[in-house]
Amino acid sequence: MALLSKDDAQAILKKVLSYSKADECTVSINATQGGNIRYARSAVSTAGEVTDTSLAVSASFGKKTGTTTINEFDDASLQKVVARAEELAKLAPENPEYMPLLGPQTYADSIAFSSKTAGMSPESRADMVAQSLQVAKEANLEAAGFLVNSSGISAMMNSKGLFAYSPESSVDFSVTFRNREGTGSGYVSNQYNDVSKLDTLALSKIAASKASMSAGAKAIEPGKYTVILEPLAASDILNGVIRGFDARSADEGRSFMTKKGGGTRLGEQLVSDKVTIYTDPLNPELPGDTWNNDGLPIKRTTWIDKGVVKNLSYSRYWAAQKGVEPLPGSNTFIMEGGNSSTEDLIKGTEKGILVTRFWYIRMVDQQTMLLTGLTRDGTFYIENGQIKFPVKNFRFNESPIIMLNNVDELGKAVRSGSCILPPMRIRDFTFTSLSDAI
Amino acid sequence: MTTKQTRMKRRDFVQMAGLGIGGLSLPFMGKELPIEALLDNPYDTALKKQLADIALNAAKTKGATYTDVRIGRYLNQFVATREKKVQAVVNTESYGVGIRVIADGCWGFAATNNMSKDAIADCAMRAVAVAKANAKIQGAPVQLAPQKGFGEVSWKAPIEINAFEVPIKEKVDLLMQVNDAALTGRASFINSLIFAVNEQKYFASTDGSYIDQDIHRIYPTFTVTKIDRATGKFETRNAFSAPMGMGYEYLHPRAQDKVPGISTRYKMRYDILEDVKAAVKDAEDKHKAKSVEPGKYDVVLDPTHLWLTIHESVGHPTELDRVLGYEANYAGTSFLTLDKWESKKFNFGSKLVNIVADKTQAGSLGAVGYDDEGVKCGKWDLIKDGILVNYQAIRDQAHIIGLKASQGCCYSQGWDDVQFQRMPNVSLQAGKTKLSVDDMIKNVEKGIYILGNGSFSIDQQRYNFQFGGQTFYEIANGKIVGMLKDVAYQSNTQEFWNACTAICDESDYRLGGSFNDGKGQPSQSSAVSHGSATARFNGVNVINTARKI
Numbered sequence: 001m002a003l004l005s006k007d008d009a010q011a012i013l014k015k016v017l018s019y020s021k022a023d024e025c026t027v028s029i030n031a032t033q034g035g036n037i038r039y040a041r042s043a044v045s046t047a048g049e050v051t052d053t054s055l056a057v058s059a060s061f062g063k064k065t066g067t068t069t070i071n072e073f074d075d076a077s078l079q080k081v082v083a084r085a086e087e088l089a090k091l092a093p094e095n096p097e098y099m100p101l102l103g104p105q106t107y108a109d110s111i112a113f114s115s116k117t118a119g120m121s122p123e124s125r126a127d128m129v130a131q132s133l134q135v136a137k138e139a140n141l142e143a144a145g146f147l148v149n150s151s152g153i154s155a156m157m158n159s160k161g162l163f164a165y166s167p168e169s170s171v172d173f174s175v176t177f178r179n180r181e182g183t184g185s186g187y188v189s190n191q192y193n194d195v196s197k198l199d200t201l202a203l204s205k206i207a208a209s210k211a212s213m214s215a216g217a218k219a220i221e222p223g224k225y226t227v228i229l230e231p232l233a234a235s236d237i238l239n240g241v242i243r244g245f246d247a248r249s250a251d252e253g254r255s256f257m258t259k260k261g262g263g264t265r266l267g268e269q270l271v272s273d274k275v276t277i278y279t280d281p282l283n284p285e286l287p288g289d290t291w292n293n294d295g296l297p298i299k300r301t302t303w304i305d306k307g308v309v310k311n312l313s314y315s316r317y318w319a320a321q322k323g324v325e326p327l328p329g330s331n332t333f334i335m336e337g338g339n340s341s342t343e344d345l346i347k348g349t350e351k352g353i354l355v356t357r358f359w360y361i362r363m364v365d366q367q368t369m370l371l372t373g374l375t376r377d378g379t380f381y382i383e384n385g386q387i388k389f390p391v392k393n394f395r396f397n398e399s400p401i402i403m404l405n406n407v408d409e410l411g412k413a414v415r416s417g418s419c420i421l422p423p424m425r426i427r428d429f430t431f432t433s434l435s436d437a438i
Numbered sequence: 439m440t441t442k443q444t445r446m447k448r449r450d451f452v453q454m455a456g457l458g459i460g461g462l463s464l465p466f467m468g469k470e471l472p473i474e475a476l477l478d479n480p481y482d483t484a485l486k487k488q489l490a491d492i493a494l495n496a497a498k499t500k501g502a503t504y505t506d507v508r509i510g511r512y513l514n515q516f517v518a519t520r521e522k523k524v525q526a527v528v529n530t531e532s533y534g535v536g537i538r539v540i541a542d543g544c545w546g547f548a549a550t551n552n553m554s555k556d557a558i559a560d561c562a563m564r565a566v567a568v569a570k571a572n573a574k575i576q577g578a579p580v581q582l583a584p585q586k587g588f589g590e591v592s593w594k595a596p597i598e599i600n601a602f603e604v605p606i607k608e609k610v611d612l613l614m615q616v617n618d619a620a621l622t623g624r625a626s627f628i629n630s631l632i633f634a635v636n637e638q639k640y641f642a643s644t645d646g647s648y649i650d651q652d653i654h655r656i657y658p659t660f661t662v663t664k665i666d667r668a669t670g671k672f673e674t675r676n677a678f679s680a681p682m683g684m685g686y687e688y689l690h691p692r693a694q695d696k697v698p699g700i701s702t703r704y705k706m707r708y709d710i711l712e713d714v715k716a717a718v719k720d721a722e723d724k725h726k727a728k729s730v731e732p733g734k735y736d737v738v739l740d741p742t743h744l745w746l747t748i749h750e751s752v753g754h755p756t757e758l759d760r761v762l763g764y765e766a767n768y769a770g771t772s773f774l775t776l777d778k779w780e781s782k783k784f785n786f787g788s789k790l791v792n793i794v795a796d797k798t799q800a801g802s803l804g805a806v807g808y809d810d811e812g813v814k815c816g817k818w819d820l821i822k823d824g825i826l827v828n829y830q831a832i833r834d835q836a837h838i839i840g841l842k843a844s845q846g847c848c849y850s851q852g853w854d855d856v857q858f859q860r861m862p863n864v865s866l867q868a869g870k871t872k873l874s875v876d877d878m879i880k881n882v883e884k885g886i887y888i889l890g891n892g893s894f895s896i897d898q899q900r901y902n903f904q905f906g907g908q909t910f911y912e913i914a915n916g917k918i919v920g921m922l923k924d925v926a927y928q929s930n931t932q933e934f935w936n937a938c939t940a941i942c943d944e945s946d947y948r949l950g951g952s953f954n955d956g957k958g959q960p961s962q963s964s965a966v967s968h969g970s971a972t973a974r975f976n977g978v979n980v981i982n983t984a985r986k987i
Contacts, residue, residue, distance in 0.1 A: 035568070038959050040764040043577030046856045047568050048547035052534075067528070071551050093524045093610060122571035130575045144766035146959040174959075176767040182775075187767075252627065253665040253672055256987060260670035359770075364893040364906060364926060367671060368985040372904050372926070374897045395895070395902055395928065401987045432981060433928050435902035436773070 003118065004031055004153050006165045012055075012073065013157035019082040022059035022089060024101045026158040028293075029055050033118075034150030037125050042136050042143050044129070049122070059085040063098035066091070099316045102295040103160045112287035113167035114194035118151035120171070125149070128200045132175055135204040141211050143204070145175030149195065156295065164291045171195045175204055176377065177211035178438075184390075185438050186210025187357055187377035189232060191417050193287055210356060210378040217390040219434055220381060226352035226408065227429040228345050228382065234335075234424055235416040236358040237371065241400050242277065242333045244369065245303055247312035247322070256369045256401060257312065266309050271404035273307040279330035285415045292328040301327065307404075337413035337422025345411050345425050347385040352425070354380040354387060358396070369399045374435055393438075394431035403429065483640065483650050487590070490642035492555050493537050496562035498644070502539035502569070504582060505562070506643040506811060509535050510853035513636040515602060517609045520629045521617055527606055534853040537562045541569035543579025549854040583836035583844045585813055587646020593807025594652040596800060597685030601634035601656050604686045612689065616714045620662050623718035626672070630660035630714075632689075633681075633953070635965075639810070647812040655803055655965055656688050657681035657953050658710055664721035673724035673923075675717040675908055678742050678890060679708045681953040681965060683803045697946065699875060700911060700918060701889055703742055705948050706801055720909050727921035730910070730982050736885035736939075737927055737978045738878060743907050744866070745950025745968035746891040751931040752786075752793055753864040753968065755900035756820050757957075758829040762838065764859075769957045770898025773931070774826055776839070784826045787935030792867040793821040795830055797846055802863045802967035803951045810857040813846040820864065824936075832859045851962040858958055865949075865969035869941035875972045878940055885913035886925060886980060891950070893926065904928045906983070924984040934975055942971035 004012070009029055016027045035049040056069040059082065066088025070081040125147055136143035151169035156162070174189035186207040192198050229237070250257035250264035257265050280300040281288035290298055294316050302310045313329035314322065346354060353375075361373035375393045382388065403426050411423040490507040497505040514530045534551040535558055546569025550561045613630045620628035635655040642648045659677045666672070678701065682688050691709035696702050701716050702709070739747065755772040759765055778784035787793075797804055797815035808814055811833050819827050833844040850857035879887065890908025897903070910922040929937075951967035 036960060037572065038767075039575075040766060041577065041762065044544060044572040044575055045764055046545055046547060046858065047572050048549065048856050049564055049568060050549045050854050052551050052854065069530075088527075091606070092527055095525070096523055097525075122568045126571045126575055133575055142763060142766070144763060146767055148960060174767055178763070178766060178771075182771075185766075253667060253670070254627065254663055258670055258672075260668075262667050262670075359898055360895045362893045362895045364904075364983045365924075365985065366674075368987045370983055370985050372893065372895045374895070374902065376898055393897060393902075395897075395904060397904075397981065397983065399985055399987055402985065433902060433904075433979075435897040436930070437770070437897035437899035437901050 003151065004029065009153060009155035009165055010163060013155060016055065016057065016078050016082060017157060017159060019079050020059060020159060022061055022086050024060040024159050026058045026101060026156065027055065028154070028156040030152065030154050032150055032152035034148065035120065035122060035125060036146065036148035037129050038146050039129055039133065040144035042133055055081065057081050057085040059089045060098065061089050063094040063096065064089050064092045065095060065098065097317045099320065101158045101160045102162055104162050105295055105297055107164055107297050108282055108290045110166035110168065110287065110290050111282060111284065112169065112193050114169045117149055117169035117171050117193065117195040120149045120195060131201040132204040135201065135208050136177060139208045141177040141179055141208055143175060143177055147173050158295065162295045164295065166290060169193055171198055173198055173200055173203060175207050177208045179211055179215055183438060184211045184215030185377045186214060189417070190415065214378045214390040217392045219392045222394055222431040222433050224428045224430055226349060226425065226427050228342065228349060228352055228354045228423060228425050230342055230356055230423050231414050231416040231421055232357045233355040234421050235419045236361060238400055238421065239419065242303055242330060245312050246329065247314045248318040250312060256367060264312060266312055268309055269307050270309050271304065271307045271401060272407040274407045274410060275304055275307050275404050276336040277304040277333055278302040279333050283334060283420065286332055286334065286420050288330065288332045296326055296328045298328050298330065332418045334419065335413060335421040337410040340409065340411040342411055342423040345409060345423055346382055346387060348409065349382045349385060349425060352382045353391065354382055364397065369401050370397060371400065372397045393435040395433045395435060396430060397432045398430045486640040487642065487648050489535065489553065489558055490640065490648065492558050493535065493562040494642060494644055496559040497537065497539045497566055500563050500566040502541045502566050504540040504644055506538050506641065507535060508810060508850065508853055509640040511638040512852050513602060516631060516633040517606065517613060518631045519613045519617060521621060521627065524610055532852055535561065536850065536853045536856065537565045538856060539565045539569055540580050541566045542573035544569045544573040544576040545580055546572065547856040580834050581837050583833045583841065585645050585833060585844065588649060589646065590648045592650040595654045595683060595805065597654045599686040601654065601686040602636055616660060616710055619711055619714050620718050623715055625662045625718045625721065626665040627663040628660060633657040641808065641810065641812055643812050645812060649808045649812060651807055653806060654685050655681060655683050656685065658689055658708060660714060662714065662717040662721050664725065666725055671725065673721045675720040676890060677710065677717065678703050678713050679710065680950045681803060682801055682949065683805050683967065684801050701909065703740065703948065723921050724923050727923040729984050730922045730925045730980060732980055732982045734977045735980050736882050736974060736976045738882060738885055738887040738913065738972060738974050740889040740972050741948040741950055741970045742890045743888045744970045744973060746894055747905055748864060748866055748968040748970060749952060749966070750894060750896045751900060751903055751934065752820065753861045755931065756829050757859060757861060758831045758835050758839065759859040761829060762835065765957065768959050773899045773901050779826050779829065782825065785824055785936060786821050786826045786932060787824045788938045789824045790869065790941055791821055791824045791935050791938050793864060794818065794867060795820050795862040795864055797862045799863050799967070802949060803965035804863040804967055809846040809848040810850050811848040813844045813848065815846040818845060830859065830862055835859065849964050851964060855960065855962050860957065860964045861955065861966050863967045866941065866973065868944040868947045868971040871943065873940060873942045875942055875946060878942060878972060878974055879913055879918065880916040882913045882974065883915055886922060887911040887913055887918060901930050903931065924982045925980060926983050927978045927980050929978055934978065937975045937977060938973055939976050940974040944971065946971035
């Protein structure tokens with residue numbers, strides 16, 4: 001029963017709610033099915049298929065809440081799971097931050113499901129991987145990659161009449177090509193909702209070309225450089241930024257969004273006026289969730305407009321404390337770009353470093369969002385508008401906030417993982433040491 | 439250690455996030471149940487054997503030449519609090535079966551939470567279908583190291599108090615005392631947590647093993663935050679506890695397990711109430727601490743810090759799957775290539791450096807009787823007198839390094855993920871001659887003493903790394919002269935371990951560890967301990983991490 005229809009999900013949730021004697025009750029279903037192939041040393045290493053469905057019940061008496069789940073769907077099991085949640089609620093301590101449930105809401109229909117992705121089979125996955133392996137064979141390179149698809153539904157109903165339902169699917173593909181000598185490595189990675197947009201052959205050719213181009217890297221001195229970040233590298237480093245747009249931690253004084261002397265940086269010019277970042281769950285290239293687990297609708301929201309902080313996310317509890325409307329955060333974001341390609345950005349660069357991707361990024365200082373990490377799988381020196389030679393990987397220590405203040409030019413935005421963002425040229429990016437890793 | 443939320447697991451995460459615990463970023467899985475249901479184990483070994491045999495037979499009928507079946511019940515419990523509030527009391531359970539086969543020389547895997555006999559037989563057949571679909575793009579057939587069957591055997595972690603039997607109220611009360619102590623001490627915020635894990639794993643294979651195991655882990659921890667509103671700055675200090683392969687006894691303090699010093703540190707028992715008071719003072723002192731002058735220092739690393747450096751720079755590069763390229767697309771490969779091992783003279787570190795792999799150490803996170811492909815666990819040298827001598831292998835890799843049997847390093851995080859090579863406990867052996875931390879510091883002219891783990895990052899072949907910490911003390915002419923902040927050190931693995939000039943003796947040996955080491959695609963989490971005594975590394979490059987935004 002991995003892919004429940006809206007009517008079937010609604011019928012099950014209604015039945016479960018009918019068993020509840022609690023003051024308030026929320027019931028949700030998650031169902032997924034999917035499969036994957038992992039390959040390395042130019043052959044399949046592991047592959048599998050997994051299905052799972054679960055039902056969660058949260059029952060509340062006053063401010064005391066208990067939650068249980070089950071994955072059997074006969075009537076006796078459904079009655080049992082509600083009774084257990086109610087028992088646990090009676091044993092739980094009061095949560096002073098408990099918020100009464102929301103009533104019915106209006107949500108946009110999710111556009112995140114693709115029947116083509118849901119229909120993938122062991123054979124279709126094997127065929128897609130075979131194309132990638134063929135590239136390795138022809139180029140005499142070692143391939144290691146991963147293809148995974150999953151599809152499912154989420155649905156939620158509560159005792160105040162709220163009902164939400166979304167189907168979703170996704171397919172992820174990534175591959176690393178390395179030359180036999182171990183002196184060159186190239187990588188691509190992307191995620192789609194609709195598998196017909198995924199071309200494992202074309203992506204594999206890009207990774208193979210990077211593997212060949214990156215062989216024989218030279219060491220150059222670490223220091224401050226102009227960098228061109230490909231969309232993958234930019235998404236690696238900017239992924240955590242929007243998650244930091246949380247009002248509560250800023251108000252509490254423990255965030256990069258905290259203002260000296262108290263309060264938040266809402267309304268301040270935080271980064272370059274070239275930067276505009278928003279979320280939009282109905283973007284066809286990056287469809288997202290249209291509701292969150294509080295039952296709040298997720299709508300198009302601007303976080304940074306021409307460098308100014310426009311919004312911070314507020315949980316229902318924190319919004320009530322501050323007397324504002326709640327605003328859900330987002331797992332996806334879109335950063336506006338221009339019209340140039342990565343090649344155009346390279347042509348316009350006198351001296352700089354082209355970065356394919358970053359690796360092992362960790363927060364060094366939450367106060368400034370200082371991050372450290374390394375370049376990986378294709379780093380190149382640019383002079384007079386041309387790629388001159390591959391360079392050894394660098395470790396960087398840089399804050400994305402400082403980086404977004406040093407934007408020189410943005411290219412055309414494209415999807416990379418869970419964001420849409422442009423390739424970008426950044427001034428004074430801080431590399432602090434060299435790595436021998438390839 | 440790497441973490442990446444995969445799409446398949448995201449839904450579990452989102453569902454749990456709805457319970458108000460999403461921000462805690464814990465490696466949880468499974469569904470939730472009240473505690474009484476957790477203690478009532480409905481699945482006896484006779485039933486599990488019957489279900490396993492159904493899978494073994496179904497796979498064989500479809501043409502599998504090898505099959506293993508893992509029936510797993512994975513329990514997590516956590517109590518999470520902040521200040522005077524309990525944020526979440528959560529019990530989770532995940533029960534299901536994962537079936538792995540070799541058919542036409544290729545691996546296949548399928549898993550289901552439907553435990554009916556028909557569904558299990560169907561799952562076994564799907565595993566065979568996956569193997570056969572991939573056989574046409576497979577290179578060389580899988581070559582398994584031989585493994586004798588053990589018949590029906592069992593193994594239980596030697597715990598004293600099952601954390602799942604300790605009432606929720608006792609845990610809530612303890613954490614509320616911890617939070618009160620922090621707030622009384624003028625902390626701005628405190629988050630505290632007790633996390634307990636129980637893996638009930640049943641393994642059966644066509645080699646003739648039926649292995650029942652009961653594994654326990656516990657991790658009590660907190661973060662104290664101290665805000666200075668005027669400057670807009672904040673400082674934090676995390677607990678000096680370690681996640682352990684133990685029961686609730688870890689939270690019952692014992693004098694002989696306390697290590698006195700500039701901060702009290704702990705061996706096999708932890709005093710959380712004592713540590714939180716020290717943490718508040720440390721967080722306050724960090725506001726006043728001197729920002730470090732970048733340059734070369736001799737660093738003295740406490741086991742609360744050094745475990746993570748061992749994990750990243752020794753544990754990961756000696757994983758054979760990385761060496762061979764199986765992780766090339768995700769975690770990366772390794773600079774410890776086979777030629778270095780074959781030479782028998784690769785100087786990984788100084789002669790003082792002896793590092794062992796050990797799946798049997800009592801109280802450690804990695805201790806089990808048998809691994810997840812039915813291999814009995816043991817202990818072996820990785821680095822002997824500074825020389826690379828061995829790796830960490832599983833059954834389908836053993837032949838590549840000329841081993842006749844697997845080293846027992848196979849693990850899966852749950853029934854629904856395929857098992858693969860994971861790190862055993864990897865530990866630096868204590869020094870053989872008597873040496874205390876005080877005596878070690880007396881000999882340091884210009885140094886930094888580092889406690890606790892902070893930010894960590896290392897490249898994909900494990901050469902270049904950067905580590906922070908929780909507290910830093912400046913050493914000048916053999917004495918600690920004050921606290922430092924904004925400290926991180928950068929080094930190269932081989933240079934670093936060759937700069938190891940002293941290791942304290944056995945009396946200072948302690949375990950640290952990770953509850954959620956990430957590797958594999960789809961990414962899986964495993965728990966692993968790393969023991970060491972305090973060690974000194976000369977001439978390490980220290981950077982200043984302060985910035986203005």
